[in-house]
Amino acid sequence: MSSFKGLVAKSVAVLALVSTTAAVDAGAPVVPGAYIVEFETPEQSIQAVDPQSFFKNLTSNNIAAEPQVDLNYELFKGASFRIDAKDNSQGTVDVIQSFQSVKKIWPVRLYSRPAKLIATLDNVANLPPPLSTNQKRSVSDPFSTHVLGGVDKLHDEGFTGEGLFIGVVDSGVDYLHPALGGGFGPGFKVVAGTDLVGDAYTGFEIPVPDSDPMDCGGHGTHVSGIIGANPNPYNFTGVAPNATLGMWKVFGCDGRVGNDILIQAFNLAYEAGVDLISSSIGGSSGWTEDPWDVAVQRITEKGVPCVLSAGNDGSNGVFDTSTASESLGATSVGSIDNTDDPALTVAAHYSASNATSIEFGFAEGAVNGNFGDITVPLYALTLDTTIADDACAPLPDSTPDLANYIVLIRRGTCLYDDKITNAAAKGAQRILFYNNVPTGVVIPGASIAEIPVGMITAAQGQVFIDILKAGSEIVVSFLDSNDAKRIYGVVPNVATPGKISTFSSWGPSFELWLKPEIAAPGGLILSTFPRAKGSYAVQSGTSMAAPYIAGVIALLKQIKGKDFATPNEITALLAASASPVQFNDGATTQDFLAPVVQQGGGLVNAYEAAYTTTSLDLDNIALNDTHYFKSAHPIGIKNTGKTAQTYTFANVIAATAYTLEAGSAYPALFENIELLADAGSTATIHFEPASLTVAPGKSGRVTAHFTQPKTLEAARIPFYSGYVAVNGTNGDSLTLPYAGTTTSLKSVRIVDDADGYPYVANSRFTNLPLTANSTAFVLPGANGTANLGTTYPTVVYVLAIGSRIVRFDVVPEKPTYSTPLILGQPAIGAIAGTPVENNPRNNLLTVAWDGQLANGQYAPAGNYKILFRALKIFGDANNPNDYESFDTVVFTIQYQ
Ligand SMILES: *[C@@H]1O[C@H](CO)[C@@H](O)[C@H](O)[C@H]1NC(C)=O
Ligand SMILES: *[C@@H]1O[C@H](CO)[C@@H](O)[C@H](O)[C@H]1NC(C)=O
Ligand SMILES: *[C@@H]1O[C@H](CO)[C@@H](O)[C@H](O)[C@H]1NC(C)=O
Ligand SMILES: *[C@@H]1O[C@H](CO)[C@@H](O)[C@H](O)[C@H]1NC(C)=O
Ligand SMILES: *[C@@H]1O[C@H](CO)[C@@H](O)[C@H](O)[C@H]1NC(C)=O
Ligand SMILES: *[C@@H]1O[C@H](CO)[C@@H](O)[C@H](O)[C@H]1NC(C)=O
Ligand SMILES: *[C@@H]1O[C@H](CO)[C@@H](O)[C@H](O)[C@H]1NC(C)=O
Ligand SMILES: *[C@@H]1O[C@H](CO)[C@@H](O)[C@H](O)[C@H]1NC(C)=O
Numbered sequence: 057m058s059s060f061k062g063l064v065a066k067s068v069a070v071l072a073l074v075s076t077t078a079a080v081d082a083g084a085p086v087v088p089g090a091y092i093v094e095f096e097t098p099e100q101s102i103q104a105v106d107p108q109s110f111f112k113n114l115t116s117n118n119i120a121a122e123p124q125v126d127l128n129y130e131l132f133k134g135a136s137f138r139i140d141a142k143d144n145s146q147g148t149v150d151v152i153q154s155f156q157s158v159k160k161i162w163p164v165r166l167y168s169r170p171a172k173l174i175a176t177l178d179n180v181a182n183l184p185p186p187l188s189t190n191q192k193r194s195v196s197d198p199f200s201t202h203v204l205g206g207v208d209k210l211h212d213e214g215f216t217g218e219g220l221f222i223g224v225v226d227s228g229v230d231y232l233h234p235a236l237g238g239g240f241g242p243g244f245k246v247v248a249g250t251d252l253v254g255d256a257y258t259g260f261e262i263p264v265p266d267s268d269p270m271d272c273g274g275h276g277t278h279v280s281g282i283i284g285a286n287p288n289p290y291n292f293t294g295v296a297p298n299a300t301l302g303m304w305k306v307f308g309c310d311g312r313v314g315n316d317i318l319i320q321a322f323n324l325a326y327e328a329g330v331d332l333i334s335s336s337i338g339g340s341s342g343w344t345e346d347p348w349d350v351a352v353q354r355i356t357e358k359g360v361p362c363v364l365s366a367g368n369d370g371s372n373g374v375f376d377t378s379t380a381s382e383s384l385g386a387t388s389v390g391s392i393d394n395t396d397d398p399a400l401t402v403a404a405h406y407s408a409s410n411a412t413s414i415e416f417g418f419a420e421g422a423v424n425g426n427f428g429d430i431t432v433p434l435y436a437l438t439l440d441t442t443i444a445d446d447a448c449a450p451l452p453d454s455t456p457d458l459a460n461y462i463v464l465i466r467r468g469t470c471l472y473d474d475k476i477t478n479a480a481a482k483g484a485q486r487i488l489f490y491n492n493v494p495t496g497v498v499i500p501g502a503s504i505a506e507i508p509v510g511m512i513t514a515a516q517g518q519v520f521i522d523i524l525k526a527g528s529e530i531v532v533s534f535l536d537s538n539d540a541k542r543i544y545g546v547v548p549n550v551a552t553p554g555k556i557s558t559f560s561s562w563g564p565s566f567e568l569w570l571k572p573e574i575a576a577p578g579g580l581i582l583s584t585f586p587r588a589k590g591s592y593a594v595q596s597g598t599s600m601a602a603p604y605i606a607g608v609i610a611l612l613k614q615i616k617g618k619d620f621a622t623p624n625e626i627t628a629l630l631a632a633s634a635s636p637v638q639f640n641d642g643a644t645t646q647d648f649l650a651p652v653v654q655q656g657g658g659l660v661n662a663y664e665a666a667y668t669t670t671s672l673d674l675d676n677i678a679l680n681d682t683h684y685f686k687s688a689h690p691i692g693i694k695n696t697g698k699t700a701q702t703y704t705f706a707n708v709i710a711a712t713a714y715t716l717e718a719g720s721a722y723p724a725l726f727e728n729i730e731l732l733a734d735a736g737s738t739a740t741i742h743f744e745p746a747s748l749t750v751a752p753g754k755s756g757r758v759t760a761h762f763t764q765p766k767t768l769e770a771a772r773i774p775f776y777s778g779y780v781a782v783n784g785t786n787g788d789s790l791t792l793p794y795a796g797t798t799t800s801l802k803s804v805r806i807v808d809d810a811d812g813y814p815y816v817a818n819s820r821f822t823n824l825p826l827t828a829n830s831t832a833f834v835l836p837g838a839n840g841t842a843n844l845g846t847t848y849p850t851v852v853y854v855l856a857i858g859s860r861i862v863r864f865d866v867v868p869e870k871p872t873y874s875t876p877l878i879l880g881q882p883a884i885g886a887i888a889g890t891p892v893e894n895n896p897r898n899n900l901l902t903v904a905w906d907g908q909l910a911n912g913q914y915a916p917a918g919n920y921k922i923l924f925r926a927l928k929i930f931g932d933a934n935n936p937n938d939y940e941s942f943d944t945v946v947f948t949i950q951y952q
Contacts, residue, residue: 217296258311295607338378356385391578490517631657669697679796
């Protein structure tokens with residue numbers, strides 16, 4: 057078989073080639089040919105099943121497969137493997153699914169770590185140590201994020217997570233870091249764990265495990281410090297610094313991780329006896345059927361909370377939280393921006409005309425920011441500090457050879473890479489960008505690795521330009537970045553303090569489960585980093601928020617006992633005791649509460665969660681859609697205090713969010729989301745009884761009768777939301793989130809049929825729909841070999857909203873009475889590798905066809921069209937009427 061055939065198989069899988077709108081994540085891509093099976097439990101299977109006999113049976117069925125991971129765990133028995141490209145078809149998948157030993161087979165999907173390195177600060181040098189901005193800080197723990205989430209008060213009381221064992225599934229941890237215990241194994245902070253994949257793994261390779269969970273990426277070390285850093289020169293600790301950690305390393309130094317490895321890691325952590333699991337990994341999906349979701353749910357059902365980041369796809373708007381935070385058992389965590397804006401920059405020195413050297417800081421480039429040990433003069437391409445497009449065009453002939461300078465370029469207009477390329481054409485070997493906005497510095501996102509780059513503030517850039525204008529020369533001295541000191545500075549975050557980070561993903565799931573459930577500090581977070589990468593770093597992401605919640609759960613377990621509540625009850629406690637926050641658009645805070653589909657319960661309040669004497673038996677109220685709306689929702693209220701309490705109830709409204717822009721089938725991007733904040737735009741609630749007295753240690757019940765708002769434009773999928781406030785006479789004050797939509801989701805358009813989508817095109821020109829009577833495709837067929845000229849009929853489609861099942865059935869131009877029916881329509885079969893399950897929203901996707909059908913056979917040469925069908929939300933997969941259906945034009949296939 058030619059290797060090109062493998063490429064076709066790859067494009068047959070879910071593969072996002074182009075994004076239709078900005079900043080669209082391709083979701084969780086599948087690994088071509090890689091699958092996970094779960095075995096039947098012994099009661100259902102005659103023989104005990106083990107991976108060896110499963111693989112033997114594959115062989116006797118003539119399916120060539122390479123074993124990948126054995127999943128032999130109490131809560132998940134199965135295996136993952138690679139099917140040889142020649143055997144990889146839906147037919148093979150169907151054969152395996154039919155095995156008596158197999159409960160279910162899924163494709164392996166890849167997930168990523170949602171965080172970005174950031175460094176923002178206006179004046180990085182010579183700033184005072186962290187100071188209170190708008191919060192009153194406790195004496196013993198003034199770290200801003202701990203004040204924000206109520207952790208400072210628990211630290212004041214001496215609760216630090218002593219005795220708790222937290223499992224972390226991430227990129228590894230630099231356990232030799234002095235703030236992370238300085239060692240690995242019993243007696244250290246990181247007591248357990250392993251490396252499940254090896255440093256070279258990026259998601260596509262066969263994993264090469266070893267026993268050492270040392271971090272080479274950085275993400276897991278940052279996460280670990282948020283949970284449990286010891287006191288250090290930056291004067292902070294983790295949320296639970298006395299907890300012990302286990303690290304199950306699932307990433308190489310770069311890239312993603314397959315869900316087979318994630319299932320393995322979560323089960324290993326569970327079997328190691330952890331008290332909870334924290335994982336800052338995900339990929340947008342909107343569905344809860346991924347096997348990783350299933351594995352997480354089982355672990356939570358055994359009493360071990362699993363805390364997962366909600367995702368960093370906030371820019372995409374509604375319906376975009378990540379797997380496995382969407383798992384029905386998981387605690388899905390959104391991000392709140394810190395009240396402080398800390399920055400760590402690399403120190404360098406400059407001197408003007410041989411005067412005393414002065415320290416300044418710069419942010420290192422994303423791929424290369426190490427200038428080495430070097431002293432060089434500084435050259436500015438222009439002395440105009442207002443130039444918008446510095447170095448966006450080729451530099452003039454008058455430019456000197458830039459090789460021996462540090463070249464100063466203003467940020468703005470074009471890509472960093474364009475500026476670097478233009479400067480490099482004149483010999484530049486190192487570049488400092490200065491910011492074009494007054495707010496601090498960002499990591500310059502250049503991708504050219506050969507030329508180190510950094511960024512300084514606009515103010516520092518102005519200082520340099522003023523010196524040059526005055527006719528002096530500037531000489532800059534750098535140290536190798538591994539040796540250079542870091543400059544720490546902090547200013548108040550004036551734009552978004554204590555509000556939901558704009559990057560934090562919005563729920564709900566397509567089946568209207570309310571995610572995220574809770575939010576925690578995740579934006580502008582200082583924590584530990586690998587010693588080789590500077591030891592400390594500031595990062596932002598829901599990746600930083602999940603470990604915070606994990607730390608809080610450890611504190612709650614320390615205070616209340618390890619088994620004080622089930623994972624769902626803990627999520628309910630966190631959500632109800634949290635503080636709903638006002639909406640912030642990244643610059644301005646509004647006077648209304650952010651929608652529940654963005655913030656869940658709101659900002660965690662660890663102290664309230666620890667000491668409230670009231671608990672509710674729900675984590676939220678999902679009011680579903682108009683079709684499935686139910687007015688009456690009973691809420692169980694338990695008084696865990698020592699005196700009787702009388703509770704009163706109120707409806708605290710939050711903003712209503714329109715999913716779709718007017719006239720569009722697409723969820724609005726963040727900046728275009730229309731919010732309504734008037735009382736008429738949300739539900740009204742009638743409480744029965746109006747107040748309730750509950751004796752100590754006893755439970756009572758109030759029923760909330762909801763009435764949906766009537767004035768909303770149903771076609772735009774409005775999510776109305778708010779909180780049921782439960783106030784007790786002894787001061788307990790809880791808020792239970794609710795949300796629903798006033799549309800029937802089954803009527804919502806899934807497929808974008810504007811611009812001719814879906815259509816069939818030539819694989820080489822996927823933006824040109826085929827017209828009728830196009831040239832025939834000459835395909836290699838079962839025994840042929842593709843050559844450079846081979847092209848394939850390719851279905852191009854766009855899903856505005858996600859679909860659980862998308863089908864591609866092959867229909868002869870002239871069906872006959874003997875043509876079989878697929879879901880009521882004549883078709884000879886599905887394209888091999890389809891149907892495609894659990895599709896996220898918002899991607900332009902392609903499926904190329906090499907003539908093979910899902911049963912493994914090749915379609916005879918002839919004229920065909922493709923019947924494209926996407927299942928509507930809440931649709932019945934067996935009912936043809938529940939799909940949106942489209943025919944492509946007829947095209948011709950022949951074989952070589
Ligand atoms: C082995 O494969 C056959 C198909 O050839 C299947 O019927 C059988 O159930 C498989 N055995 C087990 C134990 O799964
Ligand atoms: C940490 O605290 C010490 C003592 O108060 C102080 O001298 C030092 O500057 C602080 N460090 C930072 C990075 O703020
Ligand atoms: C927490 O750990 C530190 C050392 O890392 C130790 O000094 C302290 O006593 C511990 N606290 C408790 C409450 O055990
Ligand atoms: C800086 O000092 C060096 C050597 O001491 C000298 O050659 C150079 O001219 C001086 N530069 C300026 C701008 O004074
Ligand atoms: C909404 O209702 C549908 C139909 O009963 C159900 O499948 C879905 O799970 C419900 N969603 C929630 C969040 O309860
Ligand atoms: C509940 O109590 C809190 C705290 O005392 C108060 O701020 C809030 O307004 C009360 N909510 C309602 C709906 O009465
Ligand atoms: C395609 O070819 C058929 C048969 O030759 C002809 O009847 C038909 O009009 C053609 N269609 C187009 C769009 O040219
Ligand atoms: C491909 O080769 C196999 C075995 O060599 C043969 O049975 C089959 O008919 C061939 N298929 C085609 C389409 O030529």
